[in-house]
Amino acid sequence: MNEQPHPKLDELIGRLPRAIAPARDLWPEVGARIALLRPRLRGWEFAVAAALAAVTVSAMFIGFSHDSQPRVAAPQWAYEQLDATYRPLRLASLERYRLSAAGLDPELRKTVEANLSIIDGALSEIRLALASRPSDAALGQMLQRTYEQELAIIEAVAPQTVAQDPTRYRGEL
Numbered sequence: 182m183n184e185q186p187h188p189k190l191d192e193l194i195g196r197l198p199r200a201i202a203p204a205r206d207l208w209p210e211v212g213a214r215i216a217l218l219r220p221r222l223r224g225w226e227f228a229v230a231a232a233l234a235a236v237t238v239s240a241m242f243i244g245f246s247h248d249s250q251p252r253v254a255a256p257q258w259a260y261e262q263l264d265a266t267y268r269p270l271r272l273a274s275l276e277r278y279r280l281s282a283a284g285l286d287p288e289l290r291k292t293v294e295a296n297l298s299i300i301d302g303a304l305s306e307i308r309l310a311l312a313s314r315p316s317d318a319a320l321g322q323m324l325q326r327t328y329e330q331e332l333a334i335i336e337a338v339a340p341q342t343v344a345q346d347p348t349r350y351r352g353e354l
């Protein structure tokens with residue numbers, strides 16, 4: 182298609198102002214609407230879930246420690262290996278939480294820290310019980326579940342960020 186220049190149209194366009202300022206400041210309304218669209222962290226829901234997890238771990242520990250069912254023998258090294266596997270993950274997750282804790286709602290942070298303290302106490306009690314009953318398979322399972330619950334709580338408030346691979350195709354051209 183052969184387009185011919187339109188000098189009159191170009192002249193009219195040239196007379197238009199480069200910018201037109203609004204009659205009033207629009208930013209307060211725009212900022213308020215953006216604030217309404219931001220997802221809110223429902224601290225009370227997380228607090229209830231974390232408290233429930235902590236109570237469950239404590240109840241399981243009490244229930245399993247008084248259970249009179251015979252235990253399946255398991256070598257002590259299996260629990261030590263489990264502990265050695267989770268310990269670096271736990272330390273990295275706790276460090277990630279400490280770095281992001283200042284940005285959390287104070288009530289949520291208080292609840293999370295209380296639950297992490299309960300879980301830490303449960304881990305100590307489970308390890309102590311395993312030292313006296315190393316063949317107790319239920320204690321080994323409890324140790325693993327407690328680690329998993331602690332990692333899940335930390336992941337909920339301080340998710341792990343995944344670095345983008347610049348060599349990976351992301352659908353953009």
